[in-house]
Amino acid sequence: MRRIFAGSITSYSQFGHLKVPKGIRNICPVCKEKVEFVLKSTYQSSKHGLMTESVCPSCKKSVPFVIITRENETQPDVYIYDPQSSTDPTNQIQHIPKIPEELVRAYKSAVSVYLSKENTATAVLAKRVLENVLKNFLGDKAKGMTLDQQFEVLPDHIHLDKAVTSLSPLMKPEGALHKMLELESEMDDEMTELIMDLLEDLIQYLFVLPGKIEMTREQIEKKLN
Numbered sequence: 001m002r003r004i005f006a007g008s009i010t011s012y013s014q015f016g017h018l019k020v021p022k023g024i025r026n027i028c029p030v031c032k033e034k035v036e037f038v039l040k041s042t043y044q045s046s047k048h049g050l051m052t053e054s055v056c057p058s059c060k061k062s063v064p065f066v067i068i069t070r071e072n073e074t075q076p077d078v079y080i081y082d083p084q085s086s087t088d089p090t091n092q093i094q095h096i097p098k099i100p101e102e103l104v105r106a107y108k109s110a111v112s113v114y115l116s117k118e119n120t121a122t123a124v125l126a127k128r129v130l131e132n133v134l135k136n137f138l139g140d141k142a143k144g145m146t147l148d149q150q151f152e153v154l155p156d157h158i159h160l161d162k163a164v165t166s167l168s169p170l171m172k173p174e175g176a177l178h179k180m181l182e183l184e185s186e187m188d189d190e191m192t193e194l195i196m197d198l199l200e201d202l203i204q205y206l207f208v209l210p211g212k213i214e215m216t217r218e219q220i221e222k223k224l225n
């Protein structure tokens, strides 16, 4: 699911006190064109929201939308179903160019045996995924090392800071983006959306993911004690 921000909503329908989006300008998850979706006004509604769909004017594929309504809020949360932006890595990894095929296969197999509740097979494949992740960064250096040793030396082989430092040139005072952030020039809809994506990515990378890994590790330790 990908969040649709208010800036991409071009028109609304009024349902009681609720404003429901009718026109949405956004990237089609299927053909990647920027198009104008017109949402069907017939909704499958429940207490907490609505599900609807719209046909992409470019590729003619039907795309689902989910609208979450909250009490006392006139503006609902709107999401487009975009498998690539889902937080499920099985959907995401296929579209990221640098992930080794072997790792993708191992992870998919691990998910599939886990879903069939085969715990022994899950253990075997989980180990294979861990080994693959480590091997991706350590290469031949991983040979002859135990998993704990590999994790110990892993930070010397990945540049976790690159994602952050690469943003520095974008923020240069004489740069176009800096001028937009200082309100010296205007941001168009597309740039506003990209900036919101960047904020989300940064927060995920710096706070959400490290926090989640920490919490899972604590839960595993607690379970082992």
Ligand SMILES: [Zn+2]
Pocket: 028, 029, 030, 031, 032, 033, 056, 057, 058, 059, 060, 061
């Ligand atoms: Zn399309």
